[in-house]
Amino acid sequence: MIETKNINKTFGDNHVLKGISATFKDGITNLIIGGSGSGKTTFLKCMVGLHEPDGGSVMYDGRDFTRMNFESRIEIRTEIGMLFQGSALFDSMNVEDNIMFPLNMFTTQNRKEKLERANFCLERVNLAGKNKLFPAELSGGMKKRVGIARAIAMNPKYLFCDEPNSGLDPKTSIVIDELIKEITEEYNTTTIIVTHDMNSVMGIGENIVFLHNGEKWWEGSSKEIGSTDNPELNDFVFASKFMKALQKKP
Amino acid sequence: MIFHPLGKYILLLKAVFRKPEKWNIYKKEIFKEMDYIGVGSLGIIAIISVFLGAVTTVQTAFQLVSDLIPKSVIGGIVRDSSILELSPTISAIVLAGKVGSSVASQIGTMRVTEQIDALEIMGINSPGYLILPKIIGAVTTIPLLVIISIFLSIIGGYLAGTLSGAVSSQDFIVGLTTGFIPFTFTVSMVKAVMFAFIITTVSAYQGFYTSGGALEVGQSSTKAVVISCISILFTDYLIAQLLL
Numbered sequence: 001m002i003e004t005k006n007i008n009k010t011f012g013d014n015h016v017l018k019g020i021s022a023t024f025k026d027g028i029t030n031l032i033i034g035g036s037g038s039g040k041t042t043f044l045k046c047m048v049g050l051h052e053p054d055g056g057s058v059m060y061d062g063r064d065f066t067r068m069n070f071e072s073r074i075e076i077r078t079e080i081g082m083l084f085q086g087s088a089l090f091d092s093m094n095v096e097d098n099i100m101f102p103l104n105m106f107t108t109q110n111r112k113e114k115l116e117r118a119n120f121c122l123e124r125v126n127l128a129g130k131n132k133l134f135p136a137e138l139s140g141g142m143k144k145r146v147g148i149a150r151a152i153a154m155n156p157k158y159l160f161c162d163e164p165n166s167g168l169d170p171k172t173s174i175v176i177d178e179l180i181k182e183i184t185e186e187y188n189t190t191t192i193i194v195t196h197d198m199n200s201v202m203g204i205g206e207n208i209v210f211l212h213n214g215e216k217w218w219e220g221s222s223k224e225i226g227s228t229d230n231p232e233l234n235d236f237v238f239a240s241k242f243m244k245a246l247q248k249k250p
Numbered sequence: 251m252i253f254h255p256l257g258k259y260i261l262l263l264k265a266v267f268r269k270p271e272k273w274n275i276y277k278k279e280i281f282k283e284m285d286y287i288g289v290g291s292l293g294i295i296a297i298i299s300v301f302l303g304a305v306t307t308v309q310t311a312f313q314l315v316s317d318l319i320p321k322s323v324i325g326g327i328v329r330d331s332s333i334l335e336l337s338p339t340i341s342a343i344v345l346a347g348k349v350g351s352s353v354a355s356q357i358g359t360m361r362v363t364e365q366i367d368a369l370e371i372m373g374i375n376s377p378g379y380l381i382l383p384k385i386i387g388a389v390t391t392i393p394l395l396v397i398i399s400i401f402l403s404i405i406g407g408y409l410a411g412t413l414s415g416a417v418s419s420q421d422f423i424v425g426l427t428t429g430f431i432p433f434t435f436t437v438s439m440v441k442a443v444m445f446a447f448i449i450t451t452v453s454a455y456q457g458f459y460t461s462g463g464a465l466e467v468g469q470s471s472t473k474a475v476v477i478s479c480i481s482i483l484f485t486d487y488l489i490a491q492l493l494l
Contacts, residue, residue: 050370091363104272106271
């Protein structure tokens with residue numbers, strides 16, 4: 001479980017996060033949604049330590065991440081897997097080496113064991129046999145799946161996904177969403193997904209935190225989101241004609 | 251205005267020299283960098299060195315109009331200018347263009363494509379993993395390149411002098427072997443090590459703090475070369491002032 005308490009973040013005069021407190025439970029898909037510039041990615045980066053919050057704390061199963069120094073954070077970081085918006089695969093390494101990279105750095109496994117683990121992760125994301133391809137040779141959807149394979153290589157307790165569907169066609173988006181949900185349930189991870197994709201929200205949103213202007217504006221599930229009377233959330237959820245049509249149906 | 255980037259540069263260096271997670275992985279990276287910086291730059295260094303020596307010989311001969319000065323002086327001038335100035339400094343400036351721009355754009359691209367963030371999320375000390383192998387690779391191979399450059403520069407000078415008739419083979423060798431001060435070679439090596447450190451750290455700093463996209467990566471690369479060149483020339487003066 002991850003808890004954030006009163007997270008604040010300012011860039012110059014721009015107050016991006018205004019005291020966000022939220023709880024993200026294990027074994028379910030937690031979504032952070034909001035419009036562009038609402039602070040979703042900044043909030044995620046504060047949680048994983050890529051940005052240092054100006055105030056507040058981030059607790060990983062009771063361990064205060066924000067008060068830790070670099071060395072103490074390594075233990076928690078080896079329990080984190082993250083899927084980046086652009087996949088962030090290492091260009092100079094092939095698929096297999098990308099997945100084995102965290103294993104090389106933090107485990108004492110021999111090459112055979114690491115290779116077995118890499119192959120297992122690749123099979124899990126339906127990319128068996130693609131070991132020797134380089135990131136430049138992969139499609140967007142394949143890159144995302146390799147990103148997921150690398151994120152789960154170390155059996156993470158916490159899985160973060162930043163816009164996992166960006167740049168993907170609707171069908172591939174659903175495949176990625178379902179894969180993340182399956183992995184969450186299979187490994188009982190605390191999964192946090194930043195998205196503004198309404199298909200993801202309706203499809204896998206078990207716990208949804210809606211951010212508006214850097215504040216937590218609403219929290220609930222995908223079942224509750226359609227019936228909310230929160231005007232800002234309604235503006236966001238029913239922005240498209242398709243969603244408006246769904247809203248009008250009794 | 252200069253203190254903020256200087257502070258960031260020092261803090262980055264502090265992170266670079268943090269204890270590595272696994273030396274085996276770093277070792278592999280160090281050998282890769284030694285191959286790229288050392289072997290990869292051998293061709294360009296060889297070409298410029300031969301011409302540097304040749305030009306020094308021809309221009310020195312042109313200026314030696316007095317019959318009172320023996321022609322053998324040319325050999326000594328080519329030797330000393332190659333060892334003390336031309337080989338370390340010109341090689342470093344060429345390497346700032348070749349290696350520096352590559353380091354800055356490589357690290358800059360990794361920054362803007364979130365690859366550095368990915369390293370940090372994994373718990374890896376990204377400055378150490380990305381920059382330390384480049385520093386070690388450069389400070390071990392650039393002095394070797396400078397030694398090769400000195401050797402080739404003298405050969406270039408000898409060939410240009412003898413083929414053009416500016417100086418006889420015997421005079422050149424007499425000048426080359428007379429009045430050699432071994433300390434000049436030490437100064438040359440100190441310069442080479444310092445320049446190698448400047449090229450890699452300045453370029454890595456520019457790349458590491460790149461933000462934006464492709465345009466900014468290009469700008470970082472240009473800045474890396476410009477700042478490296480100025481720093482090399484300033485350090486060159488400083489070392490000359492302190493050691494000679």
